[in-house]
Amino acid sequence: MNKTKLLKSACLMFTALGAGFAQAEEIYYGVQFEEFEFRATEHGGELFVWDADSFIGTDDIKLRWKFDGEWDLDENYLEGLSNQLALQTPVSDFWDVKAGIQFDSPEGPDRFYGLIGLSGLAPQWIEMDLDLLVSEKGKASAVLDMEYELLLTNYLILTPSLEISGAFSGDKEIGVGSGINGTEVGFRLSYDLIDRTVSPYVGLVYERKFGETADLAKDEGEETASWQFSIGAKFLF
Numbered sequence: 001m002n003k004t005k006l007l008k009s010a011c012l013m014f015t016a017l018g019a020g021f022a023q024a025e026e027i028y029y030g031v032q033f034e035e036f037e038f039r040a041t042e043h044g045g046e047l048f049v050w051d052a053d054s055f056i057g058t059d060d061i062k063l064r065w066k067f068d069g070e071w072d073l074d075e076n077y078l079e080g081l082s083n084q085l086a087l088q089t090p091v092s093d094f095w096d097v098k099a100g101i102q103f104d105s106p107e108g109p110d111r112f113y114g115l116i117g118l119s120g121l122a123p124q125w126i127e128m129d130l131d132l133l134v135s136e137k138g139k140a141s142a143v144l145d146m147e148y149e150l151l152l153t154n155y156l157i158l159t160p161s162l163e164i165s166g167a168f169s170g171d172k173e174i175g176v177g178s179g180i181n182g183t184e185v186g187f188r189l190s191y192d193l194i195d196r197t198v199s200p201y202v203g204l205v206y207e208r209k210f211g212e213t214a215d216l217a218k219d220e221g222e223e224t225a226s227w228q229f230s231i232g233a234k235f236l237f
Helices: 003-022 209-217
Strands: 028-041 046-057 062-072 076-092 093-106 111-122 124-136 140-147 154-168 180-192 198-209 225-234
Touching: 028 198, 046 076, 046 225, 076 111, 180 209, 180 225, 198 209
Parallel strands: none
Antiparallel strands: 028 046, 028 225, 046 062, 062 076, 076 093, 093 111, 111 124, 124 140, 140 154, 154 180, 180 198, 198 225
16 A cells, blocks of 8 residues: 555545544543553563553544553563554444554654554454554554453453554564564453453463564564463453
8 A cells, every 4th residue: 555645544534534523412432441450471571561442422433542551560661652543433333444643652763653444343243453554754564453252251251362463664763574573362351340340350461573573672682472471450431
C-alpha cells in the first residue's frame, strides 16, 4: 500500500468521523484495563505491564483511546509506552473502521504514526483489532491483536490472546526489522469478583522476537524469547 495514500486516508477519515461525532446525541463512555499485572520472567526479571482502552461516543461513532506500557522493575525504567487516539464507526453489524494517530516511546527515539484499522468480532466471537501504521519516517507496519473469552463457569473465564506485529520496512533506530518481528501469546484465568468490574487473574505469557528484530535485540544483549508468569486484575468501568 502506498504510504502517502495511507497517511492521507487516515487524516481524511479522522476529519470525516469528527464531523459525524459533532452530530452525535446520546453519549456513552467506558474504561477497561484488560491487563494490569506483575510479571516474573523465566530469566529472573520482573515487569509491571498495563493495557487499557477507553471510549466516549455513540453507537454510530466513538472516540477511542488505547494506552499500554511496560515498566522494568529491576532496572526501574520505562521499557515502552504507546498511546493511540482514534475515531471509530461501524461498517457492519460486527465490525468498526477506525482512523487516528499513535505515539510510541520505544527504546530509542519516539515515533508518531498515522493509522487506519478494523476492530470487531470474527466468527466464534473472537475479538480482533488490526492496525495499519505509517510512521513519521515513512515506515509502514501492522499489528494484529486477537482475544477470546471462554466461560468455564458464569464467573471463571479463560482468556487466550495472541498479538502479532510486523513491518513492511525496518526501522533500526527503534530495533525493528522488516517482516514478522514479534508475537505475544497469553493465557489468563480470571474470576469475576464483582460482576465484570473487578476480575483478578493469573496467567502465562510467551514473548518471542523473530528475524532481523531478534538479531538487533541480541546485539543489544536482550533476550529474544521468554516465558512469563503473570498475576493481576481486569477492571471495567
